[in-house]
Amino acid sequence: MPGSRHCSPRLASAMPRFELxxxxxxxxxxxxIFRAVLRVSISPAVxxxxxxxxxxxxxxxxxxxxxxxxxxxWPQASAPCRLKxxx
Numbered sequence: 001m002p003g004s005r006h007c008s009p010r011l012a013s014a015m016p017r018f019e020l021x022x023x024x025x026x027x028x029x030x031x032x033i034f035r036a037v038l039r040v041s042i043s044p045a046v047x048x049x050x051x052x053x054x055x056x057x058x059x060x061x062x063x064x065x066x067x068x069x070x071x072x073x074w075p076q077a078s079a080p081c082r083l084k085x086x087x
Contacts, residue, residue: 018062030054 022030030051038047 020058020062022058 033054034047034051037050038044041047
């Protein structure tokens with residue numbers, strides 16, 4: 001589809017795959033995000049969907065790991081993420 005930001009299945013299957021692993025701190029952040037959204041929305045379903053959208057975005061990074069720009073938002077973050085070739 002023109003203007004779509006999603007990869008076609010054919011193109012995605014031709015690209016190298018990477019394994020996504022969450023660091024313990026990232027998982028804790030996702031739990032904190034869930035709780036924050038739950039507090040504001042008062043809806044577990046809304047909080048789950050929000051966190052799932054974040055996780056879906058992380059999964060898409062494995063398809064195009066060099067896409068976009070590297071940004072270090074937090075000065076203490078020496079390595080924002082690591083990708084490893086999938087077996």
